[in-house]
Amino acid sequence: LTDETATAPNGDRRAQYLAIVADLLPGHLAQVAAAWDPDGGSYRAAFLAAEPAEGLRRVLTGMIVLSGFETGGERLQTAFDSADQEDEHSCFSDNTHRDMVRDIDGILAVFRGVPDTAGHGVRDVIAARDAALAAAIDARIAESQRLANALQPPFDREIRFDNPEGRARIEALIVSLKTQESLLEDAFRLFGLDVPAVE
Incomplete structure (x- = not known):
């Protein structure tokens, strides 16, 4: 180097x-x-x-916060708004595009219950009460994953004001993650839980 x-x-x-x-x-x-x-x-x-309801609350809270506030907000929206490399999530490693993919991969793994195929994912728990909501969340997370994989490295070029194609890719992912957050909040309410406030 x-x-x-x-x-x-x-x-x-x-x-x-x-x-x-x-x-x-x-x-x-x-x-x-x-x-x-x-x-x-x-x-x-x-x-x-923990009681099962508390475990579900913790898992859904993590998925909601990581989807909207963390990945869609602090990690993407901030850099998108400023177009400044210093606001990039992994500005020193130039690995932001992969970080976004791996964040969403983790959410999807928890939702589907993989790679431990012997267990159940959050999707199974939600589907037992509302199959349509579970399917909508699954499809949205998969779409967020597709959009994250479409980001082009290096990320600091994607956010530049003179790169409308890159900015469009980031904006589409932000919108998808915010929709994902909203759908997960619907699941939270489905179980009578209070939507978590982000600190």
Whole structure:
């Protein structure tokens, strides 16, 4: 990244990013593993011990917040509005386009209950009360996933004011994510839950 074969003008920045991430990653992975350790006082244990309605509330809250406020709002809308690379979600790694895809992949995996095909996803729980709503949410998440995959790297070019095609791709994804958020809120209300307020 920084020797005479480097071709990008920001090789030093990328090398610095990789060095920092390599130092932080083992500790962060250990924290995640500990949080889901079934033998410890982990979040996993507390989550599984909760009443089913509380578990559903937590899962739906996460899906709602990640769909609209986080991905559609802070991660996309802010950069879209400013067209400034500094507002890009992953401005140092130039990986924002993949971050958006992976966020939505995670939402879809929780909704459908994959890859653990032996269990059930949120879709199954919603479909037991309202099959049409479950199908609408599933289709919307799949559409958001398709739109996220259509983003062109690097993301800082997509947000530029002189790139109407890129901006149209981002705007379509933002609109889809906001619709997805609204549909998930409908599911929240279906179970008599209060729609979460984002802090």
